[in-house]
Amino acid sequence: DAAAREGLVVQMGLDTGPLVVGRVGEDPNVAYTAVGEAARGADLLQQFAGPGAILLGEAARRALAGCVDTEAVAIETPRGGVTAYRVRGLAGVDPALGARRLGVLSPFVGRRRELAVLEDLAAQALAGDGQVVTIIGEPGMGKSRLVHELARTRGAAGAALREGRSVSYGQQVPLLPLIDLVRAQCGVGADSGPEETAELIARQARELDLPADAAGWLLRLAGIETSSAPATPEAVKARTFEALRLLFLRASRRQPLLLVVEDLHWIDRTSQEFLESLVERVAGARLCLLTTARPGFRAPWMDRSYATQVTLRPLAASESTQLVDSVAGDGTLPRPVAEEILAKAEGNPFFLEELARAVVEHGPEARVIPDTIHGVIMARIDRLPAGAKRLLQTAAVIGREAPRRLLSRVWDDAAGFEASIEELRRLEFLYERPGEDAVYVIKHALTQEVAYDSLLARARSALHERVARALLEIHADGLDEVAPSLAHHYARTDLADEAIRWLIRVAELAARVYANAEAILHLDLAHRRLERLGEGRERDRRMIDVALRQAHSLYFLGRFRESVDVLLRQEARLVRAGDQALAAAWSFWLAHMYSRLGDQRRAVAHARRAIEVAEEIGDEVVRAKAHGLLALEGVWSGRAEEGIAHGLEAIAVLGRHPEQGWYLGMTGKAMGDPRLQSYAGFLAGWAEASRGNAEAAIALCETSRDRAPDRVAQAYATMLLGYSVLEYGDAARARGLLEPVVAELEGFGFLQWHAWASIQMGEALRIEGRAAEAAEAARRGLEVALRAEYWYAVGFAHRVLGRVAADAGRLPEAAAALAEALATFERIGGAFEAARTRLDLAKLARDRGDAASARRELAAACAAFDRLDAPAYRARAARLGSEQGAASAPPASAPSASPGYHTGRG
Ligand SMILES: Nc1ncnc2c1ncn2[C@@H]1O[C@H](COP(=O)(O)OP(=O)(O)OP(=O)(O)O)[C@@H](O)[C@H]1O
Ligand SMILES: [Mg+2]
Incomplete structure (x- = not known):
């Protein structure tokens, strides 16, 4: 109205959000400037508001929800359309009460004990045994809510509730909470004008029979001038206090009073003095003074016998x-x-x-942390003395926990350290975890986040750098221990080289203990950092190095295809870099992955390339590994002779580098490496199983599985354990082991072993008498094996299918399948499996009544087992022979009857 009378037109834009406030520029007339999105937004809104209007931005609208009525308006800004909110008027509620209490209240939970204590105290007070209670709790802990709940309980029934509150900006405005209380006591509403207010106060004074001048002091307090005689400030205060005490104490005689003063941590000195003087006289009155405050506020009346403090702890x-x-x-x-x-x-x-x-x-x-929370926490941080605030921010950069040794070293103001720590501790921002090296812990995760966010980018990165430097100094003789911290801090500075170096170091340490997911995470970060460096050979080299590390870790996580993809993406770079050592390593790993993925041709090509390059540069380890791979290729593809030759070459070299042998599963010297132990274990187990020594095989595979440090080794060991158990004749256990492994290997994309595990599953199902499922599993395995050209498994699949047919009495079909299996094994030089297949053929011949063929197959099998030094199988073959020779009277020592064509215990 005043503006209108003066012919002044006002238009406003309001928004809220983080701002940087400070002196910007040299203009001596500008004390400070606020810079930030919210300021720009508010400025823009102001331009669109129009005369006499207020426009709110989205954040401001949310902050004022419940306090003002708004309507959405679309405005066209140079940067596009925006929705703003035009204020239509007050929502009829005092904004000082805070939006928080106005929203829909969530159902009240917990706090039963606290509420019971309050009820009890209130009841005592209202019965004439005056009490003063202070509820202490961090922002949002539920102090106001508890007061609200108390006011609704029976304990407070019959009392008149009068509320006053301090506000964050109120410390310079004396007596604000008391004015609230007076207005409440006299029934003055938010929209009462000065005349009405005067009238209501005067009436209350009359009703309570207050001395004539008391009413005058109350009116003066309420901001309504009366013509009382001039007095010194001291006298004014004394008389005002007197009038206030009379008002409340007399009122409490008529009706018990519940005086609530909220947020004492913001109270002005004079109001606090008055409350102290009131507390002194409250003892015999029907009055309960209920106050709330955040930690750090010390109620001066706490030593009174009728004073109680209730502390709100976190909800369960x-x-x-x-x-x-x-x-x-x-x-x-x-x-x-x-x-x-x-x-x-x-x-x-x-x-x-x-x-x-x-x-x-x-x-x-x-x-992101909601603005509301951010605001509450930031307001608290902003009220800290400058030193304490900066120390909290510094601690926040270190992390949720800041070792004293580190924090004090990063802190530049040695003199202020103790005092600021003390302040932060007193206000419960942090606490100290004692120990040899004391650690300061920021009490809440959110506080740490907000304190951290409150730093400007430049200051933040400078602090990260200081922390990293301090770590380097403190831990000079054990840097690996703090490598993750160094990586974390350097990654947040502009020092790309340091960041990359430590990220890679962390990845290396993680990979060493098979924490491959963590390794990949750090390598990804290093890669991204590298991408931002200037192009050049050096960068190319480092990127390839990172990719190789990623490819390794991906493999151990069973992500075979991604391992290939990561490397293929480096192809152009590899050519540019012209680094032969990297090229050899790159080719070898690609070969390894292609081999695992059943892509024989690419595997062989890359392995040959690796050998070629490795020879050129004299890298015998990579060369030997590539030979090892070709040995494996020999097995996969059924060229056993060739494979053996490569294998011997690999062993000759790698024998001198036992640390390199893991991927071959070389069983040489026992190594400390768990992966190596695991590999060695299942390969030895496999060999034992193949010789018919099932118990030894199972024990080895079990140990191998227990030591497996990653998913991949675990899956391999489990599959071979399943195979060994199956050899031993426990089909149900074998199936239990194999079933998940089939899925796991399929997930890896490891065609060969996916096929093989699936076929073993088929065999387990067959022994259990589930013929249809058995054939299905074997056929699925066959299909995958053919795709990978993994002939060994192809032979196995035909044999299982043959056994299924024989079990069902479909003898010609069985004969055809077993013949196919035999031919497959013979073609790839699989002498042992060929001999085992002959045992099946012997049984089949016997069942068809062809004793001569049966004898012939058995004789061939026995000869092969002798040659292969597989005595257990030699014994089985012999038993089978004697069974067939004396079918009418089997010897007492005959093996337990295992179903169908399973060969039973070795
Ligand atoms: N026990 C409870 N059950 C359900 N909701 C609760 C409970 N305590 C608090 N709340 C809710 O949590 C929010 C914060 O509570 P409240 O405003 O009472 O906190 P406060 O301690 O007074 O914080 P401040 O110090 O900022 O004033 C409110 O929305 C309130 O309704
Ligand atoms: Mg509150």
Whole structure:
């Protein structure tokens, strides 16, 4: 109205958000400037508001929800259309009460004990045994809510509730909370004009029979001038206090009073003095003074016998869950999301509500801290003395936990350290975990995040650099221990070289203990950092190096195809870099992966290339590894002779480099490396199983599986354990082991072993008498084996199919399949499996009544087992022979009857 009378036109734009406030530029007339998105937004809104109007941005609207009525308006800005909110008027509620209490209240949870204590104290007070109570709790912990709940209980029934509150900007404005209380006591509403206010206060004074001048002091306090005689400030204060005390004490005689003063941590000195003087006289009155404050506030009356302090602790996990669920409403949040909220909010009801609400509104991907929470925490941080605030920010850069040794070294103001730490501790921003090296822990994760976010980018990266340097100094003789921290801090500076170096170091250390997922994570970061460096050979080399490391870790995680892809992406770079050592390693690993993926041709080609390059540069390790791979290729593809030659070459060289032998599973000297042990174990187990020594095979494979340090080794060992168990005759256990392995190997893309495991599954099912499923599994395996040209498995599949047919009495079909199996094994030089197939053929011949053929097959098998030094199988063949020779009277020592064509215990 005043503006209109003066002919002044006002238009406003309001928004809220983080700002940087400071002196910018040299203009002596400008004390400070606010820079940031919110300031720009508000400025823009102001231009569009029009005379006499107020436009709010989205964030401001949310912050003022419930305090003002708004309507959405579309405005066209130079940067496109935006929705703004025109203020239509006040929502009829005092904004000082805070938006928080106005929203829909979540169902009240927990706090039963605290509420009982308050009820009890209130009841005592209202019965004439005056009390003063202070509820202490961190922002959002539920102090106001508890007061609200108390006011509704029976304990407070019959009392008149009068509320006053301090506000964050109120310390310079004396007596604000007391004015609230007076207005409440006299029934003055938010929209009462000066005349009405005067009238109401005067009436109350009359009713309570206050001395004539008391009413005058109360009016003066309420901002309504009366013509009382001039007095010194001291006198004014004394008289005002006197009038206030009379007002409340007399009123409490008529009706018990529940005086609530909230947020004492913001109270002005004079109001606090008055409350102290009131407390002194409260003892016999029907009056309860209920106050709330955040930690750090010390109530001066705490030593009174009728004073009580109630501290609000975080809600329990079950209560927190209840609160989150109630915010989520019908659609309960996914478990992991709810758990993340629980972890972040740490039992603070306000944080629980806000985080849950943010997820409900923006989806579980909304990772940013809601403005509301940010505001509350930031306001607290901003009120810290400058030194303490900066120390908190510094600690936040170090992390949730900051070792004293590190923090004090990073801190540049040695003199202020202790005092600032003390302040932060007193205000419960952090606590100290004692120990040889004391550690300061920032009490809440959210506080750490907000403190960290409050730093400007430049300051933040400077601090990260200081922390990294301090770490280097402190841990000079054990840098690997702090490598992850160094990587973390350097990655947040502009020092790309340092960042990359430490990221790679962390990946290396992680890969060493088979923490491959972690290794990949760090390598990805290193890769991204490298991408931003200037192009050149050096960068190419480093990128290839990173890719090779990634390819290794991906393999151990069973991500075979990605391992190939990562390398293929480096092809052009490899040519540019012209680094032969890298080229050899690159070719070898590609060969290895192609071999595992059943792509024989590419595997062989890359292995040959690796050998060629390795020879040129004299890298005998890579050359030997490539030979080893070709040995394996020989097995996969059924060229056993060739494979053996390569294998011997590999062994000759790698015998001198035992640390390189893991991928061959060389069983040479026992190594400390768990992967090597695991490989050696299952390969030895496989050999034992093949010689018919099932018990030794099972023991070896079990140990191998237990030592397996990663998914891949685990799957391999489990598959061979399943195979060994099957050889031993326990089909049910074998199936239990093999079933998940089939899926696992299929996931890896490892065609050969996927096929083989599937076929073994078929055999297990067959022994269990589940013929149809058995044939199905064997056929699936056959198909995959053919795709990989893995003839060994092809032979196995035909043999299982032959056995299934024989079990069902389909003898010609069985004969054809077994003949196919035999031919396959013979073609690839698989003498042992060929001999085993002959045992099946002997049985089949006997069943067909062809004794001569049976004898012939048995004789051939026996000869082969002798030659191959497989005595257990030699014995089996002999037993089978004697059974057939004396079919009418089997010897007492005959093996337990195992079903069908399974060869039973060795
Ligand atoms: N026990 C509870 N059950 C359900 N909701 C609660 C509970 N306690 C608090 N809340 C809710 O959490 C939010 C924060 O509570 P409240 O405003 O009382 O905190 P406060 O301690 O007064 O914080 P401040 O110090 O900022 O004033 C409110 O929305 C409130 O309704
Ligand atoms: Mg509150």
